Amino acid sequence: MIHTLTLSDLTVSRGERRLFHDLDLTLRAGEVLALTGANGAGKTSLLRAIAGLLRPDAGTVGFQDGDGNPLDERQARGREVHFLGHLDGLKGGRTAREELGFQCDWLGHTQYGLDHAVEAFGLKPLLDLEVRRLSAGQRRRLAMGRLVGSPRALWLLDEPMAPLDARWREAFAEQMQRHLDADGLIVAAVHDPLPLPTRTLDLGALT
Amino acid sequence: MSRRDLDQEPRPPGLRGATRVLLERELDLAWGGGGGPLLACGFFACLTAILPLAAGGDPRTLGPVAGGVAWLALALASLLSLERLFERDMEDGGLDLLALGHLSLEQVVLIKALAQWVAVGLPLALTAPVAALALGLPASLTPLVALTALIGGAGFAFTGALGAALALGAKRGGLLIAVVVLPLFIPPVVFGAGALERAGSDQPVGPALALLCAYVLFAAVIAPFAGAAAVRNAQG
Numbered sequence: 145m146i147h148t149l150t151l152s153d154l155t156v157s158r159g160e161r162r163l164f165h166d167l168d169l170t171l172r173a174g175e176v177l178a179l180t181g182a183n184g185a186g187k188t189s190l191l192r193a194i195a196g197l198l199r200p201d202a203g204t205v206g207f208q209d210g211d212g213n214p215l216d217e218r219q220a221r222g223r224e225v226h227f228l229g230h231l232d233g234l235k236g237g238r239t240a241r242e243e244l245g246f247q248c249d250w251l252g253h254t255q256y257g258l259d260h261a262v263e264a265f266g267l268k269p270l271l272d273l274e275v276r277r278l279s280a281g282q283r284r285r286l287a288m289g290r291l292v293g294s295p296r297a298l299w300l301l302d303e304p305m306a307p308l309d310a311r312w313r314e315a316f317a318e319q320m321q322r323h324l325d326a327d328g329l330i331v332a333a334v335h336d337p338l339p340l341p342t343r344t345l346d347l348g349a350l351t
Numbered sequence: 352m353s354r355r356d357l358d359q360e361p362r363p364p365g366l367r368g369a370t371r372v373l374l375e376r377e378l379d380l381a382w383g384g385g386g387g388p389l390l391a392c393g394f395f396a397c398l399t400a401i402l403p404l405a406a407g408g409d410p411r412t413l414g415p416v417a418g419g420v421a422w423l424a425l426a427l428a429s430l431l432s433l434e435r436l437f438e439r440d441m442e443d444g445g446l447d448l449l450a451l452g453h454l455s456l457e458q459v460v461l462i463k464a465l466a467q468w469v470a471v472g473l474p475l476a477l478t479a480p481v482a483a484l485a486l487g488l489p490a491s492l493t494p495l496v497a498l499t500a501l502i503g504g505a506g507f508a509f510t511g512a513l514g515a516a517l518a519l520g521a522k523r524g525g526l527l528i529a530v531v532v533l534p535l536f537i538p539p540v541v542f543g544a545g546a547l548e549r550a551g552s553d554q555p556v557g558p559a560l561a562l563l564c565a566y567v568l569f570a571a572v573i574a575p576f577a578g579a580a581a582v583r584n585a586q587g
Contacts, residue, residue, distance in 0.1 A: 189587075192586075192587055195447070195450075195451065196450070196451075197447055197450060197586050197587055198586070198587035199587065218455070221451055222451060222452060222453050222454075222455075223453065225451055226451070227447055227448075227451055229444055229447065230444070231442075231443050231444025231447070232443070232444055233440070233443055233444040233445035233446075233447065233448040234443065235380060235439075235443070235445070237380075237383050238379065238380075238383065242379070246372060246375075246376050247448060249368070249369075249372040250369065250372055250373065250448065250449070250452045250453075251448075251451070251452060252453060
């Protein structure tokens with residue numbers, strides 16, 4: 145299980161523009177890192193680089209277990225990392241039940257986790273609807289279902305709260321707290337502060 | 352979630368489990384909402400019905416080219432739904448989700464190509480005998496038409512998946528896929544039509560079938576690796 149996330153000398157560009165360079169960071173189990181910075185500062189790119197979806201120009205992203213042993217990157221990402229971006233991978237023509245089921249099956253789930261996800265995000269009345277009929281907030285809650293349904297140690301979240309109303313923001317904050325209590329790690333790009341004690345990295349200030 | 356639950360290993364879908372859930376999803380997406388494979392079959396049938404009308408129904412003009420035209424129409428019909436194979440998952444973030452699963456991207460590309468074969472290649476192979484009859488091929492050849500169309504369909508699916516991955520992120524990707532993929536469709540068209548021609552003149556079809564199978568195996572080995580590299584490149 146991922147216990148520590150280590151970024152060393154990480155440099156990331158999009159096209160010709162260098163977003164940040166020589167970023168060093170260590171995040172341990174139970175910690176939240178809030179990424180802040182203006183639009184285009186590189187928050188999403190950093191999340192994608194950690195998830196292995198974007199090749200950095202230089203530097204490394206490493207994962208270590210509780211004893212400090214490095215984990216195989218490919219395996220760690222395939223088993224222990226959640227990435228929830230603006231795009232949620234949900235298919236409009238399928239029902240919420242099919243999509244939640246597929247996403248959790250694909251990522252590996254426990255039955256307890258799946259039931260818990262439905263309960264935690266109030267998904268029960270949505271399950272038989274087609275995803276295209278859901279509102280932005282309902283859709284986001286459905287996408288969040290996989291975070292809880294498939295227990296993985298590192299959550300990479302891109303403005304997770306944006307479409308949610310106050311009630312579900314609170315519910316999601318509760319799930320984040322549970323995740324941290326269970327020795328999870330969270331890196332979240334945010335504009336509004338998270339309702340949790342966090343470490344903050346201001347990407348705008350790095351360049 | 353309790354600490355115990357996080358410690359408890361999430362039930363990993365395993366190779367077979369993950370293959371099954373992805374295959375089921377791909378087939379559901381291919382058949383659900385619009386019935387893409389039926390459109391491909393309709394297109395295939397229309398093309399082969401138009402030729403006798405355009406060129407005249409005389410068996411002497413139609414007979415020698417019937418096998419070749421059937422294969423050309425099959426290749427064109429196989430192109431139709433390729434655009435959505437990866438583009439749809441790219442647009443809605445599904446590819447990011449697939450990249451973070453237990454399987455490698457190479458396996459994902461392989462499974463998607465197999466699903467394309469089952470969802471589109473199989474119905475087209477079932478339509479092929481009808482198309483062949485419309486073109487005036489003798490009825491005794493229809494089992495061979497279906498068999499070669501089924502084998503060739505696998506080749507179309509693998510090379511098609513490669514083309515679809517290469518065209519990711521390009522504007523007017525559908526057109527680009529056609530231009531990239533059609534030259535790669537030449538060998539199965541040649542071998543498939545060749546098998547029909549030889550059968551028509553009572554020669555053994557074994558060599559042509561063997562070449563067709565060899566092409567499919569070749570495509571099945573190359574496409575997952577090249578396709579996965581193209582997908583990674585498109586992701587960033």
